[in-house]
Amino acid sequence: MKRQILVILSLVIISSMALSACAGGGAAGREYKEEKFEGLSLDAGGCDYGGFFKSIEATDEKTVVFTLCKSDPAFLSKVAFSPFAVYPKEWIKWSAGEESRTSAGLEKPIGTGPYMVSEWKRGESITFTKNPDYWGEAPLAADTLVFRWSTESAARLLELQAGTVDGFDNVGPDDFATIEGDSDLQLAIRPALNVFYIGMTNTYAPFDDVKVRQAIAMGIDRQRIVDTFYPEGSEVASHFTPCAIPNGCVGEDWYEFDPEAARSLLAEAGYPEGFETSLYYRDVVRGYLPQVSNVAQDIQAQLKDNLNIDAEIVVMESGAFIEASASGQLNGFHLLGWGADYPHITNFLDYHFGKDTQQFGAIDASIYQPIIDGGQIADNDEAAPIYEKANNAIRELVPMLPIAHGGSAVAYRAEVENPQASPLTSEVFAFSKPGDRDVFVWMQNAEPISMFCADETDGESLRACEQVMQGLYSYEVNGTAVEPALATNCEPNDDLTVWTCTLRDSVKFHDGTGLDADDVVMSFTMGLDASSEYHKGNTNLWEYYDYLWGMMNKPAE
């Protein structure tokens, strides 16, 4: 009997040792040494593949040269986006498994950020510890940062009130007043970097008549929609692009609400009695459209009351709706919106009003020409008059009505210093301080999917990565402007097709290896070159690499 117990006991001990050896393999068993600089390069072999990069070269230890296929004023804004963070090349090689990254690769990425991952308890929390060798300044950073999550905004608020978390994301619309009325809590309003609009396709009557579109532009009380259905921090859209984005709202403001003028304009166009049409939307909640069905019904009611237009509501399945609207097949109004991928006006205007866009029917040259011209200029002030032309043309021709920029909010304990609410939802908690405690607990909507963000798109994952990983540039705290991070500077040539980036000196990764130009090239190779043996991720879709830059050597379909 005793013997059996001893055997079982020893088996338990042995198996637990084996388990801990496996689990600890990520940190303890990391078997790679720092490699010398070799001057790596990534060459697409021309531009015929349709992507963005012609080549990326490490010309010396601290210099990376990006050669582009077309000029792009938004290059720095894109590079600052967290999926394009820099990993050590040794780690990239080490963690690339057979099909996907190894579990350590997905859960404990190695970066240069102010925090490093210490433990991820799946389903519970992620713990970060302060990076002792951080190259930058982060005087406020707490020793430990903890990420937790809960899908219910009410549950998040309860935790904050109880003091078990220091801050949480996405305050429920009904909780704004509660938080503002509580002296222990504070609210940080996140500026809206999105737009909700009513689209019209000008290839269908009666939307082919610009007067009809202008009448509708004047006939909707947008203030009423924002006041009634949007949370605090939202604003009525004066332009398609939010004002927080440089050059977003140069040019004239949108039409004043004037139902009288709208009706007479509609009569002038030949529809004194209004007309019948449809109102298409998908029943999907987004930051730009927090209450879908209610907003749709209010627009329907306003069209009827103000312009006598009978719009029948048609709810479509999301995928079918996106497909039909993008190809310009919807013969009525459609309700859609856009959230910024990266904070640059090209991300808003080029996608919607470019020459080949079909969503609103045919786009007039007075709109698309300035957009093409503006895309050649890196300097915001220099581009301003051109974007003013584009914005005014959009106002004049009304391909759509911008309604609102939907806001959201982050709530913190009152003692939190420098509370953040980043318009790009990328709060970096190393720059906030949780009073006099040394643990900062953050609660968001959902658990990150993985922490290998080169191959993630989910905002909840990206925010966790941003505590650990850094790119050549980063976004300023609580803002959208870019500032140098791992690079001290990136200089374009005259036509913005060659960017030469100089790396910061003496930056060390969490694993102790130093940053050099090879690491940058290797990180981009991993993301961009589908034929690379290191092109292994979590989903293996690499959506942002593909969408913002274009994948090289894609396998034939």
Place this chain on the structure above:
Amino acid sequence: MTDKTANLANLDKEGLSLKSVSLWQITWRRLFKRKSALLGLGILIVLVFIALTAQWISPYDPYQVLIGIEDVDMRQAPCIHLLGCPKDQPQHIMGIDGNVRDQFSRLLYGTRLSLMVGLTTVSFAIIIGTILGALSGYFGGWVDNTIMRVMDVLLAFPSLLLAIAIVTVLGPGLINALLAIGIVSIPAYARVVRSSVLSVREMDYVSATRALGGNNFDILFKRIMPNALTPLIVQGTLGIATAILDAAALSFLGLGAQPPTPEWGQMLSAERNQVFTAPHLVFYPGFAIMTTVLAFNLLGDGLRDALDPRLAHTSK
């Protein structure tokens, strides 16, 4: 022999009508003895009254958005003056909905829609189901086989699932939803009618009519059908309840009535995420659906007992 049949034939009309009158009288009497059935009938009368007079008794237009007209907030809780709500606030018995409309008025108009849904779908299903069931039961043979196998196929699907499939093909909308629910409920009626036709057609008076040379149409619709109707009435009353529930379910799924139509299922669905923040917007439509379905179920149960021939014999 010929005399006898002639006499029988002469008696037939009077005898039948006499009998049917007494049957209805018995039915009414038995129905009034059942309190639950009376309750159902009572609720139903109130609902019909509301449906007929909705435009006069509802305080607001169900489509009217009150923004800028009254000082009310979206999803505001009910304000009833009798229960102490300040007099200077506008009275909204059931509160304000997510689009700042008067919930009470919408609920009243919803009564009209729900009753209409119940009655039209069931009438549609009864008409088609009766014809199919009667043909099937009367002619038998391959007609019976063909029709009943098709009905079996329809019955093999869960009814709501089949309705969803039909609506998906036809496109969402109240009319299509009605059609779908109608089609789905046909087999129940066809089966009921077929079985009663099967038993009635063997009765002596039917054989007599046939011997007298009555054609198939007359025999089926003038002799057999009137005597095969009782189970159909019960089935129909209970069927209305199911139809209302199904229509509410389809609307809840976004396949039935489209906004802004004040349909109960649609109202419920629109505010389902506000169960905790604005419970009145979910409670009242849900309660209305429950009450209506309950009324039809109570009445249907009562009718079934009242029309049961076995119970009828014992009472004589």
